[in-house]
Amino acid sequence: MARYAGRAPLVLVVEDEPALLGTFTRHLCQQGFDVIEAASIQQARAAVREQPPDIVLLDVLLPDGSGYDLCAELRRMTFAPIIYVTALGQDSAVVRGLAAGGDDYLTKPFSLDVLTARINALLRRAGARATRIELPPLHLDFVTGKVTLEGRPITLSHKEMQLLGYFAANAGRGMTQEELLEVVWDDRSGVPTNTVRQHISNLRRKLRLDAASAFELILTADHRYVFQQVRFTPR
Structure with missing residues (x-):
């Protein structure tokens, strides 16, 4: 348990x-x-x-x-x-x-x-064994659904919150689309093929993962998604 x-x-x-x-x-x-x-x-x-x-x-x-x-x-x-x-x-x-x-x-x-x-x-x-994930400057509370990045509140859907939580709990590790479907959606066959891409696009936009962000969410050459921290000091 x-x-x-x-x-x-x-x-x-x-x-x-x-x-x-x-x-x-x-x-x-x-x-x-x-x-x-x-x-x-x-x-x-x-x-x-x-x-x-x-x-x-x-x-x-x-x-x-x-x-x-x-x-x-x-x-x-x-x-x-x-x-x-x-x-x-x-x-x-x-x-x-x-x-x-x-x-x-x-x-x-x-x-x-x-x-x-x-x-x-x-x-x-x-x-992922906690009600909260602290990856400063990113903070997630799974009970209240509150997410903040560098002090800025982020409004996410339920599934976007689950997806970000899985990324944050596994920061730096590459994950395939199939793994994300199995863990976050608990389904490999009944979900539209563009679902993962659309949710990741939403996360990038809502978290403002541009060149100045503390994090990046990339797709590697071998088709794995990697969420990782690229800056540790406040802007």
């Missing part, structure tokens, strides 16, 4: 069935996670504001509204991965959930071991 700055990852479980909520909580605590429980949308909102989670388990059918709507709302509040845990298994439900900003979808009943594996996989992708 990934560690977060010396602490256990914090899981927010949004589930209105008391027995199931208790089962999730006991299992996750046994696996070494910290857990916050919420039985409604209102409780989930309050929990995220009080203590941002590292990952969210989210039911769809909640007493005060739809988990899909809550997911879209949470996505504006946090970059923490969101896994639906629901009895709604129709293809249309899965599509709607992922379109609302979810990262994974589990249909009840499911194995608790599978749930744990999915959580760990998403935490690895989201934070």
Whole structure:
């Protein structure tokens, strides 16, 4: 299990069935996670504001509204991965959930071991073993979604944030398009061929990676992307 700055990852479980909520909580605590429980949308909102989670388990059918709507709302509040845990298994439900900003979808009943594996996989992708990456003058906070470069705030989409985080965690190492698709998009076949190029173009533009930048993002002769620091002193 990934560690977060010396602490256990914090899981927010949004589930209105008391027995199931208790089962999730006991299992996750046994696996070494910290857990916050919420039985409604209102409780989930309050929990995220009080203590941002590292990952969210989210039911769809909640007493005060739809988990899909809550997911879209949470996505504006946090970059923490969101896994639906629901009895709604129709293809249309899965599509709607992922379109609302979810990262994974589990249909009840499911194995608790599978749930744990999915959580760990998403935490690895989201934070590369940390909720923050400090590569001065670049700073990334995966919980709040805030990015600053030389003190300037950078507005990124969820996927751009994941891509930059992976680059920053592996600064100086060459990465193929296939690796980026597998790690950041978790998909090698269903993503348009120009997706990686477009997101990298967006990062270059938003980070202003010109000749005066502290970083560069290049494509090598053997078709590997390299994000590296080229200046260490402030301008």
